Amino acid sequence: MSGPLLQVRDLHVSHRIGRRSLPAVRGMDLDVAPGEVVALVGESGSGKSSAVRGITQLIRPERGSVLLDGTDLVGLRGKALRRARRDIQMVFQDPYSSLDPSMSVAELIGEPLIVHTAQGRAERRRTAVEMLEMVGLRAEHADRYPHEFSGGQRQRIAIARALVLRPKLVVADEAVSALDVSSQNQVLALLQELIAELGVACLFITHDLAVVRQIADRVAVMYLGTLVEQGPADVLFDAPQHPYTRALLSAAPVADPVVQRSRQRVRLTGELPDPMNPPTGCVFSSRCPDAIARCHEEAPADRRPRPDSSVACHLVEADPALQPSLP
Numbered sequence: 001m002s003g004p005l006l007q008v009r010d011l012h013v014s015h016r017i018g019r020r021s022l023p024a025v026r027g028m029d030l031d032v033a034p035g036e037v038v039a040l041v042g043e044s045g046s047g048k049s050s051a052v053r054g055i056t057q058l059i060r061p062e063r064g065s066v067l068l069d070g071t072d073l074v075g076l077r078g079k080a081l082r083r084a085r086r087d088i089q090m091v092f093q094d095p096y097s098s099l100d101p102s103m104s105v106a107e108l109i110g111e112p113l114i115v116h117t118a119q120g121r122a123e124r125r126r127t128a129v130e131m132l133e134m135v136g137l138r139a140e141h142a143d144r145y146p147h148e149f150s151g152g153q154r155q156r157i158a159i160a161r162a163l164v165l166r167p168k169l170v171v172a173d174e175a176v177s178a179l180d181v182s183s184q185n186q187v188l189a190l191l192q193e194l195i196a197e198l199g200v201a202c203l204f205i206t207h208d209l210a211v212v213r214q215i216a217d218r219v220a221v222m223y224l225g226t227l228v229e230q231g232p233a234d235v236l237f238d239a240p241q242h243p244y245t246r247a248l249l250s251a252a253p254v255a256d257p258v259v260q261r262s263r264q265r266v267r268l269t270g271e272l273p274d275p276m277n278p279p280t281g282c283v284f285s286s287r288c289p290d291a292i293a294r295c296h297e298e299a300p301a302d303r304r305p306r307p308d309s310s311v312a313c314h315l316v317e318a319d320p321a322l323q324p325s326l327p
C-alpha cells in the first residue's frame, strides 16, 4: 500500500494579536490517503480554518511538519513552495470574495495555468471551457463575470479553478456552507463526482454533520486546536467514542426518528474555552459530562480502540494489542 498523500504531524498554528499570540492549533496529527475524503469537523472557533491555513502555508506553522507526497511544505519558500502548491488547491466558503470580480470566468479558471504551465492564451481558454463544462456550466458562460452568477454557480467556478491543475489534494473550507440546501446538495454531488473521477483527495472542512455523512470516508473531530477523535465515517457516526463527538452528534438532527429517539442525548454546556487560556489536563475537561479528577490534571494520549481510529480520552478503552508496547 502507498503511504499517505498528506501527513500532518504536531502542527501548531498561532495568530498574532498585537504583541500576543493566540494558539489556534496545538499539536495536530492528520493523514489523508490518495483519493480519500477526510472531513474536519468541530464547532466555530475550534481551529479548523487555522489548521487549513497552516497546512496550505497561508500561515507559517509555528511548529510541526506538513508532508505532501513526502515533501515538507513547512520551510519551503519561493519557487519550491509554488511548485508544491500546485498539488494542493483550495475552495473557500465565499466565492464572491475569493473570485476576483474584475476577471471573466475563463480568466479566473485559466489563471492557475499561467503560473504553473506553459499554455498560451488560446490553449488556456480551451482548457477553461473544458473545465466549465465539467462543472456543469456552458461555454457561453466563459466571458461573463462572477457577479452574473448565482452562489451555487460561483462555487462551481471556484471548483473548476481548483481542479484545473489536476491537484492531488483539494482543501474545501466550508465550501457549501453559504448556499441554500438545494444548491448545497448539487454542489456537493458535483464535488464528490469530480474528486472520484479525477482521483483527487479532499480535506473537507465543515460544521454540518449531515454534509459529512454524505461525503466523508474518514472524519477528524477538532476541539480547541486539537483532534479529539478520528476514524472511518461510519464507525464514528455509529459508535462515537469521545464525549465531545457524542455531544456534537447528539446536537445534530437525524432523519430517522427511531434513531433520533433512541439516541443518548449529551448536552454541551458552556462555551468553547478561550484558546489563550485552555483548561489544564484534557482540553474538553471543562465541559465534559463524564470528567473524572484525572481529566483535569493530565492530558490524555491518543488511544486506538480500533486499528483505524484514535481517541484522546482517559475514559476510552484501548485495544491492548494496538498500543505501543512499553519499554
Ligand SMILES: Nc1ncnc2c1ncn2[C@@H]1O[C@H](COP(=O)(O)OP(=O)(O)OP(=O)(O)O)[C@@H](O)[C@H]1O
Residues within 6 Å of the ligand: 015, 016, 017, 022, 023, 024, 042, 043, 044, 045, 046, 047, 048, 049, 050, 051, 207, 275
Ligand atoms: N486572523 C485571526 N487573528 C486572530 N485570531 C484568529 C484569527 N483567525 C482565527 N482566530 C482565532 O483562532 C481560533 C480558531 O479560529 P478558526 O477560524 O480557525 O476556527 P474555525 O473552526 O474555522 O471556526 P468557524 O467554524 O467559525 O470557521 C479562534 O479563537 C479565533 O478567534
Ligand SMILES: [Mg+2]
Residues within 6 Å of the ligand: 048, 049, 050
Ligand atoms: Mg473556519
